[in-house]
Amino acid sequence: MSPAPPKTLSTVRAFDGVLHRFQHDSGVLKSSTVFSVYVPDTDDQQLPVIYYLSGLTCTDENCAQKGCAFGPLRERGVAMVFPDTSPRGEGTPDDAAYDMGQGAGFYVDATEGVWAERFQMYSYIVDELPETLKACGLPLNLNACSITGHSMGGHGALTIALRNPGRFASVSAFAPIANPTAEDCPWGQKTLGAYLGSASSDKAKLHDATELVKSCEGFSAPILIDQGASDNFYKTQLHPERFVDAAKAKGLDVTYRLHEGYDHSYFFVSTFMRDHIEFHARALKK
Numbered sequence: 001m002s003p004a005p006p007k008t009l010s011t012v013r014a015f016d017g018v019l020h021r022f023q024h025d026s027g028v029l030k031s032s033t034v035f036s037v038y039v040p041d042t043d044d045q046q047l048p049v050i051y052y053l054s055g056l057t058c059t060d061e062n063c064a065q066k067g068c069a070f071g072p073l074r075e076r077g078v079a080m081v082f083p084d085t086s087p088r089g090e091g092t093p094d095d096a097a098y099d100m101g102q103g104a105g106f107y108v109d110a111t112e113g114v115w116a117e118r119f120q121m122y123s124y125i126v127d128e129l130p131e132t133l134k135a136c137g138l139p140l141n142l143n144a145c146s147i148t149g150h151s152m153g154g155h156g157a158l159t160i161a162l163r164n165p166g167r168f169a170s171v172s173a174f175a176p177i178a179n180p181t182a183e184d185c186p187w188g189q190k191t192l193g194a195y196l197g198s199a200s201s202d203k204a205k206l207h208d209a210t211e212l213v214k215s216c217e218g219f220s221a222p223i224l225i226d227q228g229a230s231d232n233f234y235k236t237q238l239h240p241e242r243f244v245d246a247a248k249a250k251g252l253d254v255t256y257r258l259h260e261g262y263d264h265s266y267f268f269v270s271t272f273m274r275d276h277i278e279f280h281a282r283a284l285k286k
């Protein structure tokens with residue numbers, strides 16, 4: 001079934017391009033949802049696309065406002081799509097804590113309890129969002145795409161890329177939650193446990209980049225991961241080196257950079273955003 005056409009909420013000019021904000025009724029999320037797309041000015045009707053998946057508590061706006069992505073996107077002639085991080089609105093379940101419920105969809109298809117009906121962010125990003133983008137009237141080539149994300153969104157980018165080999169030209173992550181089913185990842189234990197029944201189940205391991213990479217077949221896209229050494233969540237939640245070691249053992253093309261002094265915030269993300277955009281632009285041949 002074709003998704004309902006999106007409605008334009010706003011357009012704003014920035015860095016010789018336009019940030020478009022759309023709303024649509026998502027059949028997958030069973031709610032109204034919002035996403036943004038930055039499109040640099042161009043005569044090219046076939047711009048490649050980078051999907052940016054945000055972290056806990058974020059909407060489509062955090063990275064658009066603080067990620068410093070537009071200048072490098074304009075220079076390379078690449079568009080960027082910023083989805084929300086969960087379903088929202090009337091009738092959508094939530095949790096009092098910031099790390100579960102609205103703003104914390106974890107890019108999985110929930111199967112348990114109140115979450116199962118709407119918390120279907122994996123299917124939304126993989127299937128419904130690209131279909132919806134086709135109806136936006138923008139000059140995008142949705143067959144030429146890469147994916148990146150921050151924290152929970154880095155987890156989303158890595159797991160979605162690994163589960164869909166050949167779909168993304170490249171994948172990158174800023175401080176990803178890289179091994180969420182591990183006992184020393186409280187975010188994964190709690191929230192994947194709630195959404196999928198148990199964080200140690202085979203179902204949950206399909207949403208764990210470190211577990212997926214150990215058994216991935218046919219995946220050859222280059223991978224870039226940046227991590228701040230002064231990130232409070234580095235050793236207590238994220239564990240990026242576990243993914244990097246497993247990817248290297250598999251012979252994958254992975255670059256890992258640990259940056260002294262950087263924390264988990266958008267000061268860190270924005271510092272290295274240009275590198276990520278250039279990394280993806282090379283893979284997208286821009």
Ligand SMILES: N[C@@H](CCC(=O)N[C@@H](CS)C(=O)NCC(=O)O)C(=O)O
Pocket residue numbers: 054055056057058062098150151152264265266
């Ligand atoms: N609020 C949480 C942390 C949540 C958090 O750090 N979220 C990150 C992604 S994991 C973020 O991007 N926050 C929004 C922002 O900085 O704009 C806490 O106090 O520990």
